[in-house]
Amino acid sequence: MSNIPDILGRDMTAFIKDTHDLATAIRTRRKRLKMTQAYLASMMGVSRQLIGELEKGMPGVNVGLALDVCRELGLKLGYEDASDDQTA
Template sequence: MSNIPDIFDTDMTTLIKDTYDLATAIRTRRKQLKMTQTYLASMMGVSRQLIGELEKGTPGVNVGLALDVCRELGLKLGYEDISDDQTA
């Protein structure tokens, strides 16, 4: 588990609808923590280019890596069953 403190003062929830939304959340959180892509990549044991691809929302980036990065950045992911939602 990461030792990065939670810097949000309020409970903020963002709906992730696609890879672009996930990429935006990861990039935003990394910048809030004042981390470079290079630093995050070294923490994760991957290349800076791979973090860049993840932050662009490039299809095909390893989902395991995306989840690991979210965990390291202190992003909590969840899901909501929308099967009864009339807007789906």
């Protein structure tokens, strides 16, 4: 599993800048929990293919599903206003 980019902190908070980061965070967390895509899909009531698409960051995947999967995996997503990062 060392080839998986580690974007998750110890508290499982992921800093998400785009769909690729979200997909990576979900895949990394699922693998840390030693869960297969098929098992996660059965827990969520969706197909394994849909979980695969979510983990690839494919456009068109339901945002609600992505948030539900994050919640099920224990990922905490937060919001930070970019205007808070003021540079002079």
